[in-house]
Amino acid sequence: MIQEQAFVKQLKEGNIHAFNHLFDSYSSRLYGFGIKYLKSETDAEELVQDVFLKIWRNREKLKEEENFHSYLFTVAFNQIRDYFRYKVVFLDVDEHLELMPSDNSTETTITYRSVLEQIKALLEKLPDKKQKIFYLSRFEGKSAKEIAVIVGVSPKTVDNQISEVIGFLRERLKESGPLLWLFYWLFIQ
Structure with a gap:
């Protein structure tokens, strides 16, 4: 070392x-x-x-x-x-273009917002501190050390809280459609 x-x-x-x-x-x-x-x-x-x-x-x-x-x-x-x-x-865009309407910008925006709202609704079921830690990590890109200072806990606690939220979301999204699962895998996990 x-x-x-x-x-x-x-x-x-x-x-x-x-x-x-x-x-x-x-x-x-x-x-x-x-x-x-x-x-x-x-x-x-x-x-x-x-x-x-x-x-x-x-x-x-x-x-x-x-x-x-x-x-x-x-x-x-x-x-x-x-x-x-x-x-x-x-x-993979070419594979999906045939399935989408020719002008899908509004549809795509609505779908994205819908998925995001479903994720946010699940997160609102969590305690405030856990929500804040997760938002700072996944939506603001802050490190565990930065979050620990902001929230007043240890970096290890931050890591544990994030793992718990990921497990919570994974469990709730298991039966969801492929779009929600893809969003989870790309942006949350």
Whole structure:
């Protein structure tokens, strides 16, 4: 761990040897992680490249005291989530165009609002503090540490509360239609 922190510190300073060391240490594990979710060798290779490119570009923001492994796999997970969002929104559009009316902007807006209202109605059944934690996390994109400061609890409590809300929503949306389930998977989970 201490040696890893030293490499992260050197990477922050632009040391390409430190970058190469971290790449060599983590690329195969990251590739395996990508294969598990993406089911494609090419996409997994691109994931590794994209993640390390992002690490290089944002190297000055790295915090050597934080766990690099966790940071790296969080970036990878977010890249995978973005990939699936992109795929659903842009790559699969042609398949669904035949099923949609030619002018669907109003219909799409109404459907989206309806789904969002159903999610919000479920969230309103939760205690106020739990609602606030979840909204700050999923709708405002705040980290567990930021939320902990705002709400006055520990980051671990924030993580636990978010997990409980996700479980609550998953349970309530199990029998819902595919649109609600897709919204949950893309934006809530």
